Amino acid sequence: MKRIIAWSVLLIFAALVAAGAWLYTDLGRPYQGYATAEQFVEIPPGASTAGMARRLADAGVVRTGQSFRLAVWLRGSGRRLQAGEYRFDRPMAAPEVVDMIARGEVYVRAVTFREGLTVREMASVFEQGGFGTAAEFLAASKKAALVAGLDPSARDLEGYLFPDTYTLPRRATAADLVERMVNRFQKVMADDLRNKAAARGLSVRQLATLASLVEKETAKADERPVVAGVYTNRLRIGMGLQCDPTVIYALMLAGRYDGNIRKGDLQIDSPYNTYRYAGLPPGPIAAPGEASLQAAAAPADVPYLYFVSRNDGSHVFSTTLDEHNRNVREFQLRRRP
Numbered sequence: 001m002k003r004i005i006a007w008s009v010l011l012i013f014a015a016l017v018a019a020g021a022w023l024y025t026d027l028g029r030p031y032q033g034y035a036t037a038e039q040f041v042e043i044p045p046g047a048s049t050a051g052m053a054r055r056l057a058d059a060g061v062v063r064t065g066q067s068f069r070l071a072v073w074l075r076g077s078g079r080r081l082q083a084g085e086y087r088f089d090r091p092m093a094a095p096e097v098v099d100m101i102a103r104g105e106v107y108v109r110a111v112t113f114r115e116g117l118t119v120r121e122m123a124s125v126f127e128q129g130g131f132g133t134a135a136e137f138l139a140a141s142k143k144a145a146l147v148a149g150l151d152p153s154a155r156d157l158e159g160y161l162f163p164d165t166y167t168l169p170r171r172a173t174a175a176d177l178v179e180r181m182v183n184r185f186q187k188v189m190a191d192d193l194r195n196k197a198a199a200r201g202l203s204v205r206q207l208a209t210l211a212s213l214v215e216k217e218t219a220k221a222d223e224r225p226v227v228a229g230v231y232t233n234r235l236r237i238g239m240g241l242q243c244d245p246t247v248i249y250a251l252m253l254a255g256r257y258d259g260n261i262r263k264g265d266l267q268i269d270s271p272y273n274t275y276r277y278a279g280l281p282p283g284p285i286a287a288p289g290e291a292s293l294q295a296a297a298a299p300a301d302v303p304y305l306y307f308v309s310r311n312d313g314s315h316v317f318s319t320t321l322d323e324h325n326r327n328v329r330e331f332q333l334r335r336r337p
Contacts, residue, residue: 027071030091033060038089040170043101045083052081056097059088067094077102085170108167111177115163115289116215118252122161122287126174136174143175146182150189151205159208159284160185188290196297200232209280211288211296216245217307220314224292228299230307230317239305241274249285308332 041059043052049072053065062068071094072078081098084106092100111129113122119141123134141161144154154160157178162185166177189204197207214227234241244261250270251257266273272281288296304317306324310331318324 027067027074027094030093030096031061031063032088032091033063034088038087040085040087040107042085043081043083047083049078049081052101061088061092062094062097068097071095071098075099075102082106106169108169110165110167112165113161113163113181113287115219115292116212116286117163118249118286119156119158119161120252126177131168131172131177132174137178140174140178143178146179147185150186151203151208153205154283157182159212159287161287162188163287163289188293193293193297200297202297205283206280207293207296208284208288209282211292212284212286213241213243213245213280214295215288215292216286217243218313218315221291223315224295225298225300226302226304226317227307227315228292228295229302230304232299233302233305235279238278240278241280243274246272246274246281246285249281 039059039061041055041061043055047055049069050065053062053068056062056068057065072081075095075098077098080102082101082104084104086101086105087107088097109129109131111126111131113125117125119138120134123137123141126132126137127134141157144151144156147154147157147160151160161178161181164181164184166180168177193207194204197204202210210228210231213231214224217227218224231241231243233239247265247268248257248261250268250272251261251265253270253272254268256265256268266275269276271277272285274281302317303319305319306321306327307315307317308324308327308331309315316327316331318327
């Protein structure tokens with residue numbers, strides 16, 4: 001009898017060891033139980049390990065819920081598992097799945113808005129990236145209440161959607177993105193920047209407007225404060241800004257811009273046309289980056305009133321009209337084909 005008991009215990013122990021070895025080995029085998037090219041699983045905040053296991057098993061990401069729970073125990077990851085949406089696109093072993101969720105590798109997509117884009121151009125980027133329709137983005141950009149604290153007179157968010165790269169969950173809406181872009185602008189528009197603007201008699205709207213002109217005129221970091229200085233000098237003496245990008249913006253609003261600006265276009269009757277109307281236009285004409293906002297708040301102390309493109313991305317600056325006309329002849333008229 002003692003031998004029978006001993007052999008039984010030994011057999012049970014061997015069976016348990018074998019089962020454990022098989023289960024441990026099975027954990028290391030990649031598994032894919034879904035037929036599609038990719039599978040998304042949402043782990044809600046506060047989900048238990050058992051709840052996560054069920055979701056992953058039901059989605060075919062792990063072979064069984066028990067295998068996931070065992071991998072969590074072996075990894076000691078129970079308190080490190082993070083909520084979010086996860087994307088799976090290949091066979092994975094249960095420990096790999098655990099490590100992925102413990103690292104918080106949630107699925108996001110990136111969208112980049114470069115400096116100097118208008119709201120309409122941003123809407124096109126949004127749509128082309130497959131995040132939603134341009135119409136949805138444009139509708140969200142009308143929510144001027146988002147900047148009421150900075151600019152009570154704003155009628156839309158032109159100039160207040162900060163250009164940057166944003167990572168978005170798969171189900172993020174245009175409204176979600178627009179709110180994040182406004183929040184980013186508000187962080188950049190810190191007290192120091194606002195105080196500099198106020199010291200020059202500029203409201204946030206006027207600062208953003210001047211910065212948008214600087215952004216559209218030059219992409220060279222060393223030129224931004226100088227361009228801002230030229231416009232500041234013109235504003236001080238009541239001279240027209242005569243900024244071509246404002247004419248382009250006026251033409252875009254009127255649905256008349258075809259990629260070219262002609263002499264007759266300089267007469268378009270729009271408050272954004274700084275050839276016809278002195279002072280700053282009524283609002284930003286594009287989204288300025290931080291460097292242009294800083295330049296507008298602290299323009300260079302220069303004597304210049306004019307500048308013209310060298311056609312290589314840089315500009316030549318001048319103080320008198322005669323000097324400016326000579327520069328125009330040298331860098332523009334003589335170089336036309």
